[in-house]
Amino acid sequence: MNSIRAFYLVKTCTTPMISIFRKIRQQLVSQNKFSKYLIYAIGEIILVVIGILIALKIDNWNERIQQDKEELKILKSLHKAITINIEEFHTTFDAQINRNGSLQQAIFTEISNLPLPHLDSLITTNVKNHTFDPSTGIYNAMINSGKIQLISNDSLKNKISKLDDRVKDYQESEDEITAYTKAHLETYFIDHYTIDPEVLARLRARTEEEKKTDSLAYVQVFNAQEVKNMYILLLNKMSEVITKGEDLEAEYTSLAQALKKEIALKD
Secondary structure, rough: HHHHHHHHHHHHHHHHHHHHHHHHHHHHHHHHOHHHOOOHHHOOOOEEEEEEEHHHHHHHHHHHHHHHHHHHHHHHHHHHHHHHHHHHHHHHHHHHHHHHHHHHHHHHHHHHHHHHHHHHHHHHHHHHHOOOOOOOOOHHHHHHHHHHHHHHHHHHHHHHHHHHHHHHHHHHHHHHHHHHHHHHHHHHHHHHHOOOOOHHOOOOOHHHHHHHHHHHHHHHHHHOHHHHHHHHHHHHHHHHHHHHHHHHHHHHHHHHHHHHHHHHHHH
16 A cells, blocks of 8 residues: 555656646647657656656655564563563562571471471462463564564564563473472372461461471471481472573563663664
8 A cells, every 4th residue: 555655646746747748749740750759658657667666765764664663562572571571570489588587497497406396387378389371462462463573673583483482481480390299299288287277377376286296297297307308309399490480580570671672773
């Protein structure tokens, strides 16, 4: 459509000149001046060709403007989605770091020295799983539609393309921890945990007798070699999550900054 408009614009501008050339040619024919007629005929052809080239140039220029607008729109949408995902990731990753510290405390701290409320919180934190679930609608739409090719900055385009693999790699490690926790820790505590659920939910306070029995139960559970072995294995898996999480956090931050810079250049 832009090509047609551009062509008619050029045609409108060149028509008067073509009319003049045509009248001159007609006069030359009537005067049998064929050599001059040929020169003017060639001139008319050249004028048409120039008009076509100008029309194509205008069309390419209009198309570039539309592409630039679409690219800027994509960059802004992606930056907004990345910013939201960074906030979501920080919430999840902070919980993973907290869980990692809780596991270390359960293994390397003298359990009998910790107060019961803290032990309640400790064991709950140790078995609670966390999953990073970023919003990928805008990202997937951009990839599937091929609109990522509209991004002119190749370095930025590569960063965007690699992000999905980084996220999936991190999620795989999270999924591995979740599966291990459900298969081992949760199963073990279901079979061996004797703390009243109402106490854990803080629906009622412990009796004096429960304080004694629960303290003893915690010491027995956390000092059991089977539990220590499970926690050590889980810590090894958590170490991988922390390392990958730090890499993903850096990747997210770098991409957000690069997007912001590119938007500033094009806006």
